[in-house]
Amino acid sequence: MIPAAPLSRQPAPTASATAPSPLQPSGWQQALRRAVRDPGELLTRLGLHEAALGVCPQAAAQFPLLAPEGFVARMRHGDPHDPLLRQVLPLDQELRLLPGFGLDAVGDAAARSATGVIQKYQGRALMVATGSCAIHCRYCFRRHFPYGEETAARDHWAEAIARVREDASIDEVILSGGDPLSLSTPKLAELTDALRQVPHLRRLRIHSRLPVVLPERVDAALLQWLGALPWPVAFVLHANHANEFDASVDAALAALRGSGATLLNQAVLLRGVNDSVDALAALSERGFAAGVLPYYLHQLDRVQGVAHFEVDDATALALHAELAARLSGYLVPRLVREIPGDTGKRPLR
Numbered sequence: 001m002i003p004a005a006p007l008s009r010q011p012a013p014t015a016s017a018t019a020p021s022p023l024q025p026s027g028w029q030q031a032l033r034r035a036v037r038d039p040g041e042l043l044t045r046l047g048l049h050e051a052a053l054g055v056c057p058q059a060a061a062q063f064p065l066l067a068p069e070g071f072v073a074r075m076r077h078g079d080p081h082d083p084l085l086r087q088v089l090p091l092d093q094e095l096r097l098l099p100g101f102g103l104d105a106v107g108d109a110a111a112r113s114a115t116g117v118i119q120k121y122q123g124r125a126l127m128v129a130t131g132s133c134a135i136h137c138r139y140c141f142r143r144h145f146p147y148g149e150e151t152a153a154r155d156h157w158a159e160a161i162a163r164v165r166e167d168a169s170i171d172e173v174i175l176s177g178g179d180p181l182s183l184s185t186p187k188l189a190e191l192t193d194a195l196r197q198v199p200h201l202r203r204l205r206i207h208s209r210l211p212v213v214l215p216e217r218v219d220a221a222l223l224q225w226l227g228a229l230p231w232p233v234a235f236v237l238h239a240n241h242a243n244e245f246d247a248s249v250d251a252a253l254a255a256l257r258g259s260g261a262t263l264l265n266q267a268v269l270l271r272g273v274n275d276s277v278d279a280l281a282a283l284s285e286r287g288f289a290a291g292v293l294p295y296y297l298h299q300l301d302r303v304q305g306v307a308h309f310e311v312d313d314a315t316a317l318a319l320h321a322e323l324a325a326r327l328s329g330y331l332v333p334r335l336v337r338e339i340p341g342d343t344g345k346r347p348l349r
Contacts, residue, residue, distance in 0.1 A: 028216040032134055035068045039090060042067065046085065047078045059090035063143050063305070066136040071213045074243055083241040083273040087137055093308040094138065103144040105303040107340025114163035116152025121344055124205075125167070126174040127152040127160050129191070132182035134214040139268060139309045141301035147178065153187065161194045164201070171202040181210040185221040192229060204231045206261075209238040212245070215252035226259040235261040236295060240274050242286035253290045264295035267333065269316055270309045277322040284323075284331040294333035299348065301338060317348055 036042045039055050042065065067088045076082045113119045118126040131147025152160035164170050173195060180188065195201055210217040226233060235256055239245065257263060265287045267274065274280055284294045297320070300310045311319075320335040336345035 028210075028214055028219060031068060031070065031214060031216045035066055035134070036072055037065055039065050042072065042085075042089070045072060046075055046082070048080055053080055053089065054092045056090055056092035056095065059092065059094040059305070063090065063094070063136060063138070063140075065090055066133070068134055068214045070215065070246075070248060071135060071244070074246055076243075081272065083279070084243055086272050087139070087240065087270070088135065090138065091308070094305040096307060097304065098307050101302045101304045101307055103304055105141050105301040106338045108142070108145065110340065112150070114152075115154055115159045116150050117160050117163050119170075120342075123169055124172045124174060125164050125170045126176050127180075127191075128177055129153055129175050129180035129188075130178040130182050133177065133179045134182060134210050134217070137209075139270060139300060139303075139306045141303045141306075142178075143303060143305065153183070153191070157191050157194055161191075161198070164195070165198050168200045170198075171200055172205060173201060173203075174205040174207060176207045179208050179210055180206060181208045181217050181222070185219075185225050188222075189225055192225070196230060202231060203234065204229060205234045205236060207236045207238070207266075211235075211252045211256060212237055212239045212249055215248045218252035218255050223255055223259050226256070226261060233259075233261040235263050237263060237265045237287075237292060238267070239265055239283065239287060239292075240267045240270060241279060242282035245286050245290055250290045253292060257291050263292040265292045265333075266296040266298060267294075268298045268300060268309075269311050269319070269335075270300070271311050272309070275311050275315070275319065277319055277326065280319060280323050281326055281331075284327060284333065288331060294331055296345065297333040297335050298345075299335070299337040313348060320348070 036045070039060055040050060043050055043053070043055070065088060071084065075084045079085070107120070108118055111118045111120045113125070116128040118128065120126070128145070128147070128150055129152055131145070131151060164173060192204070195204070253263060267283060269275060274283060280297070287294060299313070299316055300306060302310070316335060324332045334345070335348045337348060339346050
């Protein structure tokens with residue numbers, strides 16, 4: 001389970017009376033410290049009541065609420081069905097134990113090749129850089145992952161780097177988590193400085209939700225680090241709804257593009273969030289307006305506690321067909337599912 005207070009490895013920020021801009025050094029740590037962690041506080045801000053929504057203290061205890069203030073500000077006041085609220089609110093439905101929903105839905109444990117290193121596909125190694133995130137998404141497929149034992153940053157990345165160095169077939173490293181941008185920029189630089197010594201590495205991929213949910217993270221230090229990397233960088237963002245974008249996110253994404261990174265988006269098809277062709281079309285169009293190409297639309301990973309988000313395959317295929325009929329091809333993400341043991345994401349037919 002991702003910890004409720006994920007800043008133990010970060011320097012303690014100082015208090016500030018004004019909200020920092022996305023490019024202000026250390027502003028993101030300050031913004032993260034102010035994130036909403038109490039379901040009652042969140043609903044009070046939105047003019048809603050806990051009892052009517054099925055908010056569950058037990059679910060919150062198992063997987064704590066965490067939502068940055070900027071993300072909360074994009075939620076619709078007074079709307080219990082807001083698609084952003086639904087992604088973070090702990091509900092009693094999470095406590096249902098259903099057949100087919102397990103603790104390791106995508107086979108991470110079986111694909112472990114070193115501490116914090118997961119190898120599922122040819123030529124790629126994924127590093128679980130940290131267990132920390134800036135937001136706790138209720139549908140997270142790693143919500144039960146043993147981050148305490150399986151973090152690649154342990155011992156200054158030594159075992160993870162050794163694994164990549166000894167396998168000449170690996171030409172792409174993927175930074176994941178948790179969220180790798182939850183680490184300080186010096187910590188990220190420590191990793192990439194070590195990766196520079198791997199001659200067969202050709203690409204770096206970063207999977208992060210922070211530029212969307214906490215755009216303050218895209219600060220001058222991060223941009224300097226990105227711009228100095230010796231490899232092409234693919235930045236895979238995660239937004240599920242068009243309402244997750246606003247002017248601050250647009251500015252952060254423009255800055256990332258300015259560093260030379262290619263921006264892609266992967267979304268999860270979620271009941272009550274984006275399970276309509278209008279919502280999916282708006283997501284693709286709004287993301288593209290911010291310079292992000294749609295990449296994947298994932299069918300839900302069946303981890304324990306997320307069944308209430310599931311959309312059946314027939315509905316998913318029908319929505320995808322409608323989306324393809326409505327939008328230009330480059331705006332249509334690939335509809336896929338991850339199957340443990342497969343050599344790649346499996347397209348739905």
